[in-house]
Amino acid sequence: MKLKLYYFTGTGNSLVVARNIGNEFAHAELISMTNLMCMDKEIVIAGDIVRFVFPVYFARPPAFIKEFIQQTNFGDISYIFAVVNGGGLFGRTLHLFNELLQQKDIRLDAGFLIGMPGNHPKVASMQRKGPEAYYAAAAVKTKAIAQLVKAKQPGKLESNWGLLGHVIALTAFQKPYQLSKAKKLDSAYWVNDNCVQCGNCERICPMQNITDSQTKPRWHHNCINCAACYHYCSAKAICLDKEDPSFRYNHPDVTATDLIIYNN
Ligand SMILES: Cc1cc2nc3c(=O)[nH]c(=O)nc-3n(C[C@H](O)[C@H](O)[C@H](O)COP(=O)(O)O)c2cc1C
Incomplete structure (x- = not known):
């Protein structure tokens, strides 16, 4: 089987x-x-x-x-x-x-x-x-x-x-879903001064939607909202809109390297 x-x-x-x-x-x-x-x-x-x-x-x-x-x-x-x-x-x-x-x-x-x-x-x-x-x-x-x-x-x-x-899906979630369909929810991401140019975000993005990680990451509106760039940011420098930047999550058994290997 x-x-x-x-x-x-x-x-x-x-x-x-x-x-x-x-x-x-x-x-x-x-x-x-x-x-x-x-x-x-x-x-x-x-x-x-x-x-x-x-x-x-x-x-x-x-x-x-x-x-x-x-x-x-x-x-x-x-x-x-x-x-x-x-x-x-x-x-x-x-x-x-x-x-x-x-x-x-x-x-x-x-x-x-x-x-x-x-x-x-x-x-x-x-x-x-x-x-x-x-x-x-x-x-x-x-x-x-x-x-x-x-x-x-x-x-x-x-x-x-x-x-x-x-x-809820058809009311509160309708607008973010439409932005998501248009692949534009990445407008919510921004980078603070803590960025160490490690390049993780660019490597981890499954859609190759991020460039310039060696200077200041840029998103190109081909985002599928997986949030890997935000959560695996090594310096917690990528921020999501006005959300608390201290909140980061990833499954403990899946490191950034694992994800880069699995997704590429
Ligand atoms: C853009 C976005 C929208 C989400 N919407 C919901 C939702 O409507 N309901 C819910 O229970 N969880 C929602 N979540 C949480 C994820 O579904 C949940 O954390 C999931 O386990 C993440 O799986 P992954 O680690 O494989 O990416 C959302 C997460 C993101 C990033």
């Missing part, structure tokens, strides 16, 4: 979830969706079991994921599922993702939600538990998901927050 895991990650949570599910299978291949997109080749997905793992942004699949699915061709797949992770407000993300797949005549067999530490300051400030509690619960759920998938068991698409989640 061969598992293909397609992931998108900014701060490592999705990568760890993907790796942990992969570890439950004898044959699992981890594939970065951002890498595929940057290769400028036809993307074809086929296989025995295919899984997508990505974070929730603005109570929806990230705009990048929509673009990825629209550009992908699908072959024969016997079982397809998705795992979305995030700080707690998922709404109907998995249903929206399924609608994207249906435009390609593909349908999810199952879809799961996993709570993880929020990597956006606003999301993080609303979370009551510390990161360790999320990691412990995620490990338990990951094992349960792997068992269901091994049995190729069809399941429902999980959701939360009901109608309220949908309303």
Whole structure:
């Protein structure tokens, strides 16, 4: 039984979830969706079991994921599922993702939600538990998901927050989502005087959207909002709008070097 895991990650949570599910299978291949997109080749997905793992942004699949699915061709797949992770407000993300797949005549067999530490300051400030509690619960759920998938068991698409989640997605989150679709949310990033010109931001950006890191980093409006440049900034010099610059997050098992290797 061969598992293909397609992931998108900014701060490592999705990568760890993907790796942990992969570890439950004898044959699992981890594939970065951002890498595929940057290769400028036809993307074809086929296989025995295919899984997508990505974070929730603005109570929806990230705009990048929509673009990825629209550009992908699908072959024969016997079982397809998705795992979305995030700080707690998922709404109907998995249903929206399924609608994207249906435009390609593909349908999810199952879809799961996993709570993880929020990597956006606003999301993080609303979370009551510390990161360790999320990691412990995620490990338990990951094992349960792997068992269901091994049995190729069809399941429902999980959701939360009901109608309220949908309303938040279409009101408070509508403007940032539109900016995100236009790849312009990087206007919120700026650099303070602490920058040590280490070049991490330029190397880590999965979209090659950052230049001039040897002097003063510049973003070129091809941003997919993963926030890796902000969180992995070695001098905490990259700032996000007016948010507290002391808040930084990355999954402890995913260093900047790991991410540069995985995403490139
Ligand atoms: C631009 C942006 C928007 C986000 N929106 C949501 C959201 O609507 N709901 C939520 O629960 N978490 C939200 N988050 C938090 C991430 O989904 C969460 O931290 C996720 O685990 C990050 O995964 P990664 O480490 O693989 O990038 C958002 C994060 C970012 C950067």
